[in-house]
Amino acid sequence: MNGVDGEFADAVIAGFRGTPKSVSSRFLYDTRGSDLFEQITELEDYYPTKAEISLLDRYSGEIAELAGAGVRLVEYGSGSSRKTDRLIEALPSIASYVPIDISDSALSQAAARLIARFPDLAVYPLHGDFNQRIDLSAVPDGKTTLGFFPGSTIGNLTRAAARDFLENARPLLGRKSAFLVGVDLKKDLNVLLRAYNDREGVTAAFNMNLLVRINRELDGAFDLEKFVHEAVWNEDEGRIEMHIRSLQVQSVQVLNQRFDFAEGETIHTENSYKYSLEEFQALSRAAGWEPLRSWTDENGLFSLHYLGPAS
Ligand SMILES: C[S@@+](CC[C@H](N)C(=O)[O-])C[C@H]1O[C@@H](n2cnc3c(N)ncnc32)[C@H](O)[C@@H]1O
Incomplete structure:
Protein backbone atom coordinates (compact mmCIF):
# COMPACT_ATOMS: atom_id res chain seq x y z
CA MET A 1 0.00 0.00 0.00
CA ASN A 2 1.82 3.03 -1.21
CA GLY A 3 1.57 6.00 1.09
CA VAL A 4 -0.54 4.13 3.67
CA ASP A 5 0.50 4.56 7.27
CA GLY A 6 0.59 0.90 8.38
CA GLU A 7 0.06 1.75 12.02
CA PHE A 8 -3.02 3.83 11.22
CA ALA A 9 -4.42 1.06 9.00
CA ASP A 10 -3.87 -1.60 11.66
CA ALA A 11 -5.42 0.56 14.38
CA VAL A 12 -8.53 1.37 12.32
CA ILE A 13 -9.12 -2.22 11.18
CA ALA A 14 -8.63 -3.63 14.71
CA GLY A 15 -10.71 -0.81 16.23
CA PHE A 16 -13.62 -1.34 13.82
CA ARG A 17 -13.63 -5.08 14.52
CA GLY A 18 -14.00 -4.43 18.27
CA THR A 19 -17.19 -3.86 20.22
CA PRO A 20 -17.75 -1.00 20.69
CA LYS A 21 -15.89 0.33 17.64
CA SER A 22 -13.04 2.67 18.59
CA VAL A 23 -9.95 4.42 17.22
CA SER A 24 -7.23 5.95 19.45
CA SER A 25 -7.41 9.74 19.76
CA ARG A 26 -3.81 10.10 18.62
CA PHE A 27 -5.04 9.51 15.06
CA LEU A 28 -7.16 12.67 15.21
CA TYR A 29 -3.98 14.71 14.68
CA ASP A 30 -3.12 14.71 11.00
CA THR A 31 -2.27 18.13 9.49
CA THR A 41 -8.12 26.48 21.59
CA GLU A 42 -9.31 29.93 20.41
CA LEU A 43 -13.03 29.21 21.00
CA GLU A 44 -14.95 31.00 23.71
CA ASP A 45 -16.47 27.66 24.79
CA TYR A 46 -13.09 25.95 25.15
CA TYR A 47 -11.89 27.10 28.58
CA PRO A 48 -8.84 24.75 29.15
CA THR A 49 -6.32 26.68 27.04
CA LYS A 50 -7.26 30.08 28.47
CA ALA A 51 -7.23 28.73 32.03
CA GLU A 52 -3.87 26.99 31.64
CA ILE A 53 -2.29 30.06 30.02
CA SER A 54 -3.51 32.18 32.94
CA LEU A 55 -1.83 29.70 35.31
CA LEU A 56 1.43 29.81 33.38
CA ASP A 57 1.32 33.62 33.27
CA ARG A 58 0.87 33.70 37.01
CA TYR A 59 3.20 30.93 38.17
CA SER A 60 6.00 30.62 35.57
CA GLY A 61 8.32 32.60 37.87
CA GLU A 62 7.64 30.24 40.76
CA ILE A 63 8.04 27.22 38.46
CA ALA A 64 11.37 28.61 37.23
CA GLU A 65 12.57 29.02 40.82
CA LEU A 66 11.65 25.43 41.61
CA ALA A 67 13.31 24.11 38.44
CA GLY A 68 16.51 26.20 38.73
CA ALA A 69 19.00 27.18 36.04
CA GLY A 70 20.18 25.16 33.03
CA VAL A 71 17.03 23.08 32.57
CA ARG A 72 16.47 20.67 29.72
CA LEU A 73 12.74 21.08 28.96
CA VAL A 74 10.99 18.00 27.48
CA GLU A 75 7.40 18.55 26.35
CA TYR A 76 4.98 15.70 25.61
CA GLY A 77 2.26 16.32 22.99
CA SER A 78 3.67 19.77 22.32
CA GLY A 79 1.42 20.67 19.34
CA SER A 80 1.92 24.36 18.52
CA SER A 81 4.11 24.85 21.67
CA ARG A 82 2.28 28.17 22.05
CA LYS A 83 1.98 27.92 25.84
CA THR A 84 5.62 26.93 26.20
CA ASP A 85 6.90 30.41 25.29
CA ARG A 86 6.01 31.48 28.82
CA LEU A 87 8.16 28.76 30.39
CA ILE A 88 11.05 29.27 27.98
CA GLU A 89 11.07 32.97 28.83
CA ALA A 90 10.92 32.31 32.58
CA LEU A 91 13.44 29.47 32.91
CA PRO A 92 16.90 30.92 33.63
CA SER A 93 19.54 29.94 31.03
CA ILE A 94 17.47 27.06 29.68
CA ALA A 95 19.77 24.38 28.19
CA SER A 96 17.49 22.93 25.52
CA TYR A 97 13.89 22.30 24.50
CA VAL A 98 12.64 18.91 23.27
CA PRO A 99 9.10 19.02 21.84
CA ILE A 100 7.60 15.55 21.22
CA ASP A 101 4.52 15.12 19.03
CA ILE A 102 2.81 12.58 16.79
CA SER A 103 1.84 15.36 14.36
CA ASP A 104 4.72 16.06 12.00
CA SER A 105 3.17 19.28 10.71
CA ALA A 106 2.48 20.74 14.15
CA LEU A 107 5.97 19.78 15.34
CA SER A 108 7.86 21.27 12.41
CA GLN A 109 5.83 24.51 12.42
CA ALA A 110 6.34 24.90 16.16
CA ALA A 111 10.10 24.24 15.93
CA ALA A 112 10.49 26.80 13.12
CA ARG A 113 8.51 29.41 15.08
CA LEU A 114 10.51 28.84 18.28
CA ILE A 115 13.88 28.95 16.54
CA ALA A 116 12.85 32.29 14.97
CA ARG A 117 11.58 33.67 18.28
CA PHE A 118 14.41 32.32 20.49
CA PRO A 119 17.48 32.17 18.20
CA ASP A 120 19.77 31.03 21.05
CA LEU A 121 17.52 28.16 22.13
CA ALA A 122 18.69 24.62 21.24
CA VAL A 123 15.54 22.88 19.93
CA TYR A 124 15.49 19.09 19.39
CA PRO A 125 12.07 18.12 17.93
CA LEU A 126 11.14 14.43 18.30
CA HIS A 127 8.44 13.07 16.03
CA GLY A 128 6.64 10.06 17.49
CA ASP A 129 4.30 8.52 20.01
CA PHE A 130 5.00 9.58 23.58
CA ASN A 131 3.75 6.19 24.78
CA GLN A 132 6.59 4.45 22.95
CA ARG A 133 10.24 4.43 24.00
CA ILE A 134 11.70 7.91 23.76
CA ASP A 135 15.41 8.33 23.09
CA LEU A 136 16.94 11.49 24.54
CA SER A 137 20.53 10.36 23.96
CA ALA A 138 21.08 12.97 21.21
CA VAL A 139 20.05 15.77 23.57
CA PRO A 140 22.77 17.12 25.87
CA ASP A 141 21.96 16.77 29.57
CA GLY A 142 20.79 19.85 31.40
CA LYS A 143 21.47 20.35 35.10
CA THR A 144 17.94 19.04 35.58
CA THR A 145 15.25 17.83 33.21
CA LEU A 146 11.79 19.34 33.47
CA GLY A 147 9.04 17.30 31.82
CA PHE A 148 6.05 19.36 30.66
CA PHE A 149 2.71 17.77 29.74
CA PRO A 150 0.14 20.55 29.22
CA GLY A 151 -3.31 20.69 27.66
CA SER A 152 -4.70 17.93 29.88
CA THR A 153 -3.51 15.51 27.19
CA ILE A 154 -2.85 13.15 30.10
CA GLY A 155 -6.66 13.05 30.40
CA ASN A 156 -6.79 11.25 27.03
CA LEU A 157 -5.21 8.24 28.77
CA THR A 158 -7.21 5.90 31.02
CA ARG A 159 -6.34 6.35 34.69
CA ALA A 160 -4.24 3.16 34.62
CA ALA A 161 -2.43 4.28 31.47
CA ALA A 162 -1.85 7.75 32.97
CA ARG A 163 -0.25 6.16 36.01
CA ASP A 164 1.97 3.96 33.81
CA PHE A 165 2.88 6.98 31.69
CA LEU A 166 3.98 9.00 34.73
CA GLU A 167 5.90 6.03 36.11
CA ASN A 168 7.71 5.44 32.79
CA ALA A 169 8.61 9.13 32.53
CA ARG A 170 10.71 8.98 35.72
CA PRO A 171 13.69 6.96 34.40
CA LEU A 172 13.56 8.80 31.07
CA LEU A 173 13.67 12.26 32.65
CA GLY A 174 16.29 11.09 35.13
CA ARG A 175 16.98 11.34 38.84
CA LYS A 176 17.25 15.12 38.90
CA SER A 177 13.93 15.63 37.20
CA ALA A 178 10.61 17.31 37.81
CA PHE A 179 7.36 17.10 35.89
CA LEU A 180 4.87 19.91 35.26
CA VAL A 181 1.48 18.50 34.26
CA GLY A 182 -1.66 20.42 33.21
CA VAL A 183 -4.83 18.63 34.29
CA ASP A 184 -8.45 19.53 33.65
CA LEU A 185 -10.68 19.58 36.74
CA LYS A 186 -14.13 18.12 37.40
CA LYS A 187 -16.73 20.86 37.08
CA ASP A 188 -20.26 21.88 36.08
CA LEU A 189 -21.47 19.47 33.40
CA ASN A 190 -22.80 22.20 31.11
CA VAL A 191 -19.41 23.93 31.01
CA LEU A 192 -17.74 20.61 30.18
CA LEU A 193 -20.21 19.60 27.49
CA ARG A 194 -20.04 23.01 25.75
CA ALA A 195 -16.24 22.75 25.58
CA TYR A 196 -16.49 19.47 23.62
CA ASN A 197 -19.56 20.41 21.59
CA ASP A 198 -18.90 24.05 20.80
CA ARG A 199 -21.52 26.26 19.17
CA GLU A 200 -19.35 26.92 16.13
CA GLY A 201 -18.96 23.23 15.28
CA VAL A 202 -15.14 23.23 15.28
CA THR A 203 -14.87 20.26 17.68
CA ALA A 204 -17.37 18.42 15.48
CA ALA A 205 -15.16 19.09 12.43
CA PHE A 206 -12.08 17.95 14.42
CA ASN A 207 -13.74 14.66 15.36
CA MET A 208 -15.32 14.01 11.95
CA ASN A 209 -11.93 14.68 10.30
CA LEU A 210 -11.02 11.15 11.39
CA LEU A 211 -13.44 9.85 8.72
CA VAL A 212 -11.94 12.26 6.16
CA ARG A 213 -8.49 10.89 7.03
CA ILE A 214 -9.70 7.28 6.71
CA ASN A 215 -11.28 8.07 3.32
CA ARG A 216 -8.04 9.69 2.10
CA GLU A 217 -5.40 7.41 3.58
CA LEU A 218 -7.18 4.05 3.83
CA ASP A 219 -9.35 4.13 0.73
CA GLY A 220 -12.43 4.54 2.92
CA ALA A 221 -15.95 5.25 1.70
CA PHE A 222 -17.51 7.11 4.62
CA ASP A 223 -20.37 9.45 3.68
CA LEU A 224 -19.97 12.24 6.23
CA GLU A 225 -23.63 13.18 5.89
CA LYS A 226 -24.54 9.85 7.48
CA PHE A 227 -22.54 10.32 10.69
CA VAL A 228 -22.52 12.96 13.44
CA HIS A 229 -20.17 14.12 16.18
CA GLU A 230 -21.21 13.44 19.75
CA ALA A 231 -19.69 14.36 23.15
CA VAL A 232 -21.10 12.75 26.29
CA TRP A 233 -20.22 12.63 29.98
CA ASN A 234 -19.57 9.18 31.43
CA GLU A 235 -20.27 9.59 35.15
CA ASP A 236 -18.94 6.18 36.21
CA GLU A 237 -15.58 6.79 34.52
CA GLY A 238 -15.40 10.54 35.23
CA ARG A 245 -22.53 8.23 15.62
CA SER A 246 -24.05 6.46 12.62
CA LEU A 247 -27.40 8.01 11.65
CA GLN A 248 -28.68 4.86 9.94
CA VAL A 249 -28.00 1.20 9.26
CA GLN A 250 -25.14 1.18 6.75
CA SER A 251 -22.02 -0.63 5.56
CA VAL A 252 -18.74 1.15 4.80
CA GLN A 253 -15.71 -0.16 2.92
CA VAL A 254 -12.25 0.56 4.30
CA LEU A 255 -9.17 -1.04 2.71
CA ASN A 256 -11.46 -3.44 0.81
CA GLN A 257 -13.09 -4.65 4.01
CA ARG A 258 -16.75 -4.13 4.88
CA PHE A 259 -17.81 -2.74 8.23
CA ASP A 260 -21.47 -2.76 9.29
CA PHE A 261 -23.00 -0.03 11.41
CA ALA A 262 -26.35 -0.25 13.21
CA GLU A 263 -28.46 2.91 13.47
CA GLY A 264 -27.09 4.86 16.46
CA GLU A 265 -23.90 2.78 16.72
CA THR A 266 -20.80 4.82 17.49
CA ILE A 267 -17.05 4.88 16.94
CA HIS A 268 -15.42 5.94 20.23
CA THR A 269 -12.66 8.41 19.32
CA GLU A 270 -11.48 10.17 22.50
CA ASN A 271 -11.62 10.14 26.28
CA SER A 272 -10.95 13.22 28.40
CA TYR A 273 -10.71 12.18 32.02
CA LYS A 274 -11.33 14.87 34.63
CA TYR A 275 -9.67 14.85 38.04
CA SER A 276 -10.04 16.59 41.37
CA LEU A 277 -6.78 18.03 42.72
CA GLU A 278 -6.57 15.23 45.28
CA GLU A 279 -7.27 12.50 42.72
CA PHE A 280 -4.42 13.65 40.49
CA GLY A 300 -11.35 26.53 39.56
CA LEU A 301 -11.43 25.15 36.02
CA PHE A 302 -7.91 23.81 35.49
CA SER A 303 -4.88 22.72 37.51
CA LEU A 304 -1.11 22.66 37.13
CA HIS A 305 0.90 20.16 39.17
CA TYR A 306 4.64 20.41 39.82
CA LEU A 307 5.88 16.91 40.64
CA GLY A 308 9.27 16.03 42.03
CA PRO A 309 10.89 12.64 42.48
CA ALA A 310 9.55 10.79 45.54
CA SER A 311 12.28 10.40 48.14
C1 LIG B 1 -4.85 18.19 23.39
S1 LIG B 1 -3.58 18.55 22.25
C2 LIG B 1 -2.55 19.61 23.26
C3 LIG B 1 -1.62 20.46 22.45
C4 LIG B 1 -0.78 21.46 23.28
N1 LIG B 1 0.18 20.77 24.13
C5 LIG B 1 -1.67 22.31 24.14
O1 LIG B 1 -1.56 22.22 25.36
O2 LIG B 1 -2.46 23.09 23.58
C6 LIG B 1 -2.69 17.03 22.22
C7 LIG B 1 -1.37 17.06 21.48
O3 LIG B 1 -0.71 15.83 21.72
C8 LIG B 1 -0.35 15.21 20.49
N2 LIG B 1 -0.51 13.77 20.71
C9 LIG B 1 -1.66 13.09 20.95
N3 LIG B 1 -1.40 11.80 21.20
C10 LIG B 1 -0.04 11.66 21.08
C11 LIG B 1 0.85 10.56 21.23
N4 LIG B 1 0.39 9.34 21.54
N5 LIG B 1 2.17 10.79 21.08
C12 LIG B 1 2.65 12.03 20.77
N6 LIG B 1 1.86 13.10 20.60
C13 LIG B 1 0.52 12.92 20.78
C14 LIG B 1 -1.28 15.79 19.44
O4 LIG B 1 -0.72 15.77 18.15
C15 LIG B 1 -1.49 17.22 19.98
O5 LIG B 1 -0.51 18.09 19.50
Whole structure:
Protein backbone atom coordinates (compact mmCIF):
# COMPACT_ATOMS: atom_id res chain seq x y z
CA MET A 1 0.00 0.00 0.00
CA ASN A 2 1.82 3.03 -1.21
CA GLY A 3 1.57 6.00 1.09
CA VAL A 4 -0.54 4.13 3.67
CA ASP A 5 0.50 4.56 7.27
CA GLY A 6 0.59 0.90 8.38
CA GLU A 7 0.06 1.75 12.02
CA PHE A 8 -3.02 3.83 11.22
CA ALA A 9 -4.42 1.06 9.00
CA ASP A 10 -3.87 -1.60 11.66
CA ALA A 11 -5.42 0.56 14.38
CA VAL A 12 -8.53 1.37 12.32
CA ILE A 13 -9.12 -2.22 11.18
CA ALA A 14 -8.63 -3.63 14.71
CA GLY A 15 -10.71 -0.81 16.23
CA PHE A 16 -13.62 -1.34 13.82
CA ARG A 17 -13.63 -5.08 14.52
CA GLY A 18 -14.00 -4.43 18.27
CA THR A 19 -17.19 -3.86 20.22
CA PRO A 20 -17.75 -1.00 20.69
CA LYS A 21 -15.89 0.33 17.64
CA SER A 22 -13.04 2.67 18.59
CA VAL A 23 -9.95 4.42 17.22
CA SER A 24 -7.23 5.95 19.45
CA SER A 25 -7.41 9.74 19.76
CA ARG A 26 -3.81 10.10 18.62
CA PHE A 27 -5.04 9.51 15.06
CA LEU A 28 -7.16 12.67 15.21
CA TYR A 29 -3.98 14.71 14.68
CA ASP A 30 -3.12 14.71 11.00
CA THR A 31 -2.27 18.13 9.49
CA ARG A 32 -5.90 19.25 9.33
CA GLY A 33 -6.64 17.77 12.77
CA SER A 34 -3.77 19.74 14.31
CA ASP A 35 -5.00 22.94 12.59
CA LEU A 36 -8.55 22.32 13.84
CA PHE A 37 -7.27 21.69 17.36
CA GLU A 38 -5.54 25.08 17.28
CA GLN A 39 -8.86 26.66 16.23
CA ILE A 40 -10.56 24.89 19.15
CA THR A 41 -8.12 26.48 21.59
CA GLU A 42 -9.31 29.93 20.41
CA LEU A 43 -13.03 29.21 21.00
CA GLU A 44 -14.95 31.00 23.71
CA ASP A 45 -16.47 27.66 24.79
CA TYR A 46 -13.09 25.95 25.15
CA TYR A 47 -11.89 27.10 28.58
CA PRO A 48 -8.84 24.75 29.15
CA THR A 49 -6.32 26.68 27.04
CA LYS A 50 -7.26 30.08 28.47
CA ALA A 51 -7.23 28.73 32.03
CA GLU A 52 -3.87 26.99 31.64
CA ILE A 53 -2.29 30.06 30.02
CA SER A 54 -3.51 32.18 32.94
CA LEU A 55 -1.83 29.70 35.31
CA LEU A 56 1.43 29.81 33.38
CA ASP A 57 1.32 33.62 33.27
CA ARG A 58 0.87 33.70 37.01
CA TYR A 59 3.20 30.93 38.17
CA SER A 60 6.00 30.62 35.57
CA GLY A 61 8.32 32.60 37.87
CA GLU A 62 7.64 30.24 40.76
CA ILE A 63 8.04 27.22 38.46
CA ALA A 64 11.37 28.61 37.23
CA GLU A 65 12.57 29.02 40.82
CA LEU A 66 11.65 25.43 41.61
CA ALA A 67 13.31 24.11 38.44
CA GLY A 68 16.51 26.20 38.73
CA ALA A 69 19.00 27.18 36.04
CA GLY A 70 20.18 25.16 33.03
CA VAL A 71 17.03 23.08 32.57
CA ARG A 72 16.47 20.67 29.72
CA LEU A 73 12.74 21.08 28.96
CA VAL A 74 10.99 18.00 27.48
CA GLU A 75 7.40 18.55 26.35
CA TYR A 76 4.98 15.70 25.61
CA GLY A 77 2.26 16.32 22.99
CA SER A 78 3.67 19.77 22.32
CA GLY A 79 1.42 20.67 19.34
CA SER A 80 1.92 24.36 18.52
CA SER A 81 4.11 24.85 21.67
CA ARG A 82 2.28 28.17 22.05
CA LYS A 83 1.98 27.92 25.84
CA THR A 84 5.62 26.93 26.20
CA ASP A 85 6.90 30.41 25.29
CA ARG A 86 6.01 31.48 28.82
CA LEU A 87 8.16 28.76 30.39
CA ILE A 88 11.05 29.27 27.98
CA GLU A 89 11.07 32.97 28.83
CA ALA A 90 10.92 32.31 32.58
CA LEU A 91 13.44 29.47 32.91
CA PRO A 92 16.90 30.92 33.63
CA SER A 93 19.54 29.94 31.03
CA ILE A 94 17.47 27.06 29.68
CA ALA A 95 19.77 24.38 28.19
CA SER A 96 17.49 22.93 25.52
CA TYR A 97 13.89 22.30 24.50
CA VAL A 98 12.64 18.91 23.27
CA PRO A 99 9.10 19.02 21.84
CA ILE A 100 7.60 15.55 21.22
CA ASP A 101 4.52 15.12 19.03
CA ILE A 102 2.81 12.58 16.79
CA SER A 103 1.84 15.36 14.36
CA ASP A 104 4.72 16.06 12.00
CA SER A 105 3.17 19.28 10.71
CA ALA A 106 2.48 20.74 14.15
CA LEU A 107 5.97 19.78 15.34
CA SER A 108 7.86 21.27 12.41
CA GLN A 109 5.83 24.51 12.42
CA ALA A 110 6.34 24.90 16.16
CA ALA A 111 10.10 24.24 15.93
CA ALA A 112 10.49 26.80 13.12
CA ARG A 113 8.51 29.41 15.08
CA LEU A 114 10.51 28.84 18.28
CA ILE A 115 13.88 28.95 16.54
CA ALA A 116 12.85 32.29 14.97
CA ARG A 117 11.58 33.67 18.28
CA PHE A 118 14.41 32.32 20.49
CA PRO A 119 17.48 32.17 18.20
CA ASP A 120 19.77 31.03 21.05
CA LEU A 121 17.52 28.16 22.13
CA ALA A 122 18.69 24.62 21.24
CA VAL A 123 15.54 22.88 19.93
CA TYR A 124 15.49 19.09 19.39
CA PRO A 125 12.07 18.12 17.93
CA LEU A 126 11.14 14.43 18.30
CA HIS A 127 8.44 13.07 16.03
CA GLY A 128 6.64 10.06 17.49
CA ASP A 129 4.30 8.52 20.01
CA PHE A 130 5.00 9.58 23.58
CA ASN A 131 3.75 6.19 24.78
CA GLN A 132 6.59 4.45 22.95
CA ARG A 133 10.24 4.43 24.00
CA ILE A 134 11.70 7.91 23.76
CA ASP A 135 15.41 8.33 23.09
CA LEU A 136 16.94 11.49 24.54
CA SER A 137 20.53 10.36 23.96
CA ALA A 138 21.08 12.97 21.21
CA VAL A 139 20.05 15.77 23.57
CA PRO A 140 22.77 17.12 25.87
CA ASP A 141 21.96 16.77 29.57
CA GLY A 142 20.79 19.85 31.40
CA LYS A 143 21.47 20.35 35.10
CA THR A 144 17.94 19.04 35.58
CA THR A 145 15.25 17.83 33.21
CA LEU A 146 11.79 19.34 33.47
CA GLY A 147 9.04 17.30 31.82
CA PHE A 148 6.05 19.36 30.66
CA PHE A 149 2.71 17.77 29.74
CA PRO A 150 0.14 20.55 29.22
CA GLY A 151 -3.31 20.69 27.66
CA SER A 152 -4.70 17.93 29.88
CA THR A 153 -3.51 15.51 27.19
CA ILE A 154 -2.85 13.15 30.10
CA GLY A 155 -6.66 13.05 30.40
CA ASN A 156 -6.79 11.25 27.03
CA LEU A 157 -5.21 8.24 28.77
CA THR A 158 -7.21 5.90 31.02
CA ARG A 159 -6.34 6.35 34.69
CA ALA A 160 -4.24 3.16 34.62
CA ALA A 161 -2.43 4.28 31.47
CA ALA A 162 -1.85 7.75 32.97
CA ARG A 163 -0.25 6.16 36.01
CA ASP A 164 1.97 3.96 33.81
CA PHE A 165 2.88 6.98 31.69
CA LEU A 166 3.98 9.00 34.73
CA GLU A 167 5.90 6.03 36.11
CA ASN A 168 7.71 5.44 32.79
CA ALA A 169 8.61 9.13 32.53
CA ARG A 170 10.71 8.98 35.72
CA PRO A 171 13.69 6.96 34.40
CA LEU A 172 13.56 8.80 31.07
CA LEU A 173 13.67 12.26 32.65
CA GLY A 174 16.29 11.09 35.13
CA ARG A 175 16.98 11.34 38.84
CA LYS A 176 17.25 15.12 38.90
CA SER A 177 13.93 15.63 37.20
CA ALA A 178 10.61 17.31 37.81
CA PHE A 179 7.36 17.10 35.89
CA LEU A 180 4.87 19.91 35.26
CA VAL A 181 1.48 18.50 34.26
CA GLY A 182 -1.66 20.42 33.21
CA VAL A 183 -4.83 18.63 34.29
CA ASP A 184 -8.45 19.53 33.65
CA LEU A 185 -10.68 19.58 36.74
CA LYS A 186 -14.13 18.12 37.40
CA LYS A 187 -16.73 20.86 37.08
CA ASP A 188 -20.26 21.88 36.08
CA LEU A 189 -21.47 19.47 33.40
CA ASN A 190 -22.80 22.20 31.11
CA VAL A 191 -19.41 23.93 31.01
CA LEU A 192 -17.74 20.61 30.18
CA LEU A 193 -20.21 19.60 27.49
CA ARG A 194 -20.04 23.01 25.75
CA ALA A 195 -16.24 22.75 25.58
CA TYR A 196 -16.49 19.47 23.62
CA ASN A 197 -19.56 20.41 21.59
CA ASP A 198 -18.90 24.05 20.80
CA ARG A 199 -21.52 26.26 19.17
CA GLU A 200 -19.35 26.92 16.13
CA GLY A 201 -18.96 23.23 15.28
CA VAL A 202 -15.14 23.23 15.28
CA THR A 203 -14.87 20.26 17.68
CA ALA A 204 -17.37 18.42 15.48
CA ALA A 205 -15.16 19.09 12.43
CA PHE A 206 -12.08 17.95 14.42
CA ASN A 207 -13.74 14.66 15.36
CA MET A 208 -15.32 14.01 11.95
CA ASN A 209 -11.93 14.68 10.30
CA LEU A 210 -11.02 11.15 11.39
CA LEU A 211 -13.44 9.85 8.72
CA VAL A 212 -11.94 12.26 6.16
CA ARG A 213 -8.49 10.89 7.03
CA ILE A 214 -9.70 7.28 6.71
CA ASN A 215 -11.28 8.07 3.32
CA ARG A 216 -8.04 9.69 2.10
CA GLU A 217 -5.40 7.41 3.58
CA LEU A 218 -7.18 4.05 3.83
CA ASP A 219 -9.35 4.13 0.73
CA GLY A 220 -12.43 4.54 2.92
CA ALA A 221 -15.95 5.25 1.70
CA PHE A 222 -17.51 7.11 4.62
CA ASP A 223 -20.37 9.45 3.68
CA LEU A 224 -19.97 12.24 6.23
CA GLU A 225 -23.63 13.18 5.89
CA LYS A 226 -24.54 9.85 7.48
CA PHE A 227 -22.54 10.32 10.69
CA VAL A 228 -22.52 12.96 13.44
CA HIS A 229 -20.17 14.12 16.18
CA GLU A 230 -21.21 13.44 19.75
CA ALA A 231 -19.69 14.36 23.15
CA VAL A 232 -21.10 12.75 26.29
CA TRP A 233 -20.22 12.63 29.98
CA ASN A 234 -19.57 9.18 31.43
CA GLU A 235 -20.27 9.59 35.15
CA ASP A 236 -18.94 6.18 36.21
CA GLU A 237 -15.58 6.79 34.52
CA GLY A 238 -15.40 10.54 35.23
CA ARG A 239 -14.67 11.37 31.61
CA ILE A 240 -15.99 13.15 28.54
CA GLU A 241 -16.18 10.76 25.61
CA MET A 242 -16.17 11.78 21.96
CA HIS A 243 -17.93 9.50 19.51
CA ILE A 244 -18.93 9.50 15.86
CA ARG A 245 -22.53 8.23 15.62
CA SER A 246 -24.05 6.46 12.62
CA LEU A 247 -27.40 8.01 11.65
CA GLN A 248 -28.68 4.86 9.94
CA VAL A 249 -28.00 1.20 9.26
CA GLN A 250 -25.14 1.18 6.75
CA SER A 251 -22.02 -0.63 5.56
CA VAL A 252 -18.74 1.15 4.80
CA GLN A 253 -15.71 -0.16 2.92
CA VAL A 254 -12.25 0.56 4.30
CA LEU A 255 -9.17 -1.04 2.71
CA ASN A 256 -11.46 -3.44 0.81
CA GLN A 257 -13.09 -4.65 4.01
CA ARG A 258 -16.75 -4.13 4.88
CA PHE A 259 -17.81 -2.74 8.23
CA ASP A 260 -21.47 -2.76 9.29
CA PHE A 261 -23.00 -0.03 11.41
CA ALA A 262 -26.35 -0.25 13.21
CA GLU A 263 -28.46 2.91 13.47
CA GLY A 264 -27.09 4.86 16.46
CA GLU A 265 -23.90 2.78 16.72
CA THR A 266 -20.80 4.82 17.49
CA ILE A 267 -17.05 4.88 16.94
CA HIS A 268 -15.42 5.94 20.23
CA THR A 269 -12.66 8.41 19.32
CA GLU A 270 -11.48 10.17 22.50
CA ASN A 271 -11.62 10.14 26.28
CA SER A 272 -10.95 13.22 28.40
CA TYR A 273 -10.71 12.18 32.02
CA LYS A 274 -11.33 14.87 34.63
CA TYR A 275 -9.67 14.85 38.04
CA SER A 276 -10.04 16.59 41.37
CA LEU A 277 -6.78 18.03 42.72
CA GLU A 278 -6.57 15.23 45.28
CA GLU A 279 -7.27 12.50 42.72
CA PHE A 280 -4.42 13.65 40.49
CA GLN A 281 -2.04 14.04 43.44
CA ALA A 282 -2.87 10.47 44.53
CA LEU A 283 -2.30 9.20 40.97
CA SER A 284 1.10 10.96 40.87
CA ARG A 285 2.13 9.42 44.20
CA ALA A 286 1.08 5.98 42.96
CA ALA A 287 3.43 6.54 39.99
CA GLY A 288 6.38 7.41 42.25
CA TRP A 289 6.22 11.22 42.05
CA GLU A 290 5.77 13.67 44.89
CA PRO A 291 3.32 16.52 44.19
CA LEU A 292 5.33 19.52 45.42
CA ARG A 293 2.91 22.26 44.32
CA SER A 294 -0.54 22.31 42.76
CA TRP A 295 -2.14 25.48 41.43
CA THR A 296 -5.67 26.15 40.14
CA ASP A 297 -6.94 29.16 38.21
CA GLU A 298 -9.26 31.65 39.86
CA ASN A 299 -12.37 30.01 38.39
CA GLY A 300 -11.35 26.53 39.56
CA LEU A 301 -11.43 25.15 36.02
CA PHE A 302 -7.91 23.81 35.49
CA SER A 303 -4.88 22.72 37.51
CA LEU A 304 -1.11 22.66 37.13
CA HIS A 305 0.90 20.16 39.17
CA TYR A 306 4.64 20.41 39.82
CA LEU A 307 5.88 16.91 40.64
CA GLY A 308 9.27 16.03 42.03
CA PRO A 309 10.89 12.64 42.48
CA ALA A 310 9.55 10.79 45.54
CA SER A 311 12.28 10.40 48.14
C1 LIG B 1 -4.85 18.19 23.39
S1 LIG B 1 -3.58 18.55 22.25
C2 LIG B 1 -2.55 19.61 23.26
C3 LIG B 1 -1.62 20.46 22.45
C4 LIG B 1 -0.78 21.46 23.28
N1 LIG B 1 0.18 20.77 24.13
C5 LIG B 1 -1.67 22.31 24.14
O1 LIG B 1 -1.56 22.22 25.36
O2 LIG B 1 -2.46 23.09 23.58
C6 LIG B 1 -2.69 17.03 22.22
C7 LIG B 1 -1.37 17.06 21.48
O3 LIG B 1 -0.71 15.83 21.72
C8 LIG B 1 -0.35 15.21 20.49
N2 LIG B 1 -0.51 13.77 20.71
C9 LIG B 1 -1.66 13.09 20.95
N3 LIG B 1 -1.40 11.80 21.20
C10 LIG B 1 -0.04 11.66 21.08
C11 LIG B 1 0.85 10.56 21.23
N4 LIG B 1 0.39 9.34 21.54
N5 LIG B 1 2.17 10.79 21.08
C12 LIG B 1 2.65 12.03 20.77
N6 LIG B 1 1.86 13.10 20.60
C13 LIG B 1 0.52 12.92 20.78
C14 LIG B 1 -1.28 15.79 19.44
O4 LIG B 1 -0.72 15.77 18.15
C15 LIG B 1 -1.49 17.22 19.98
O5 LIG B 1 -0.51 18.09 19.50
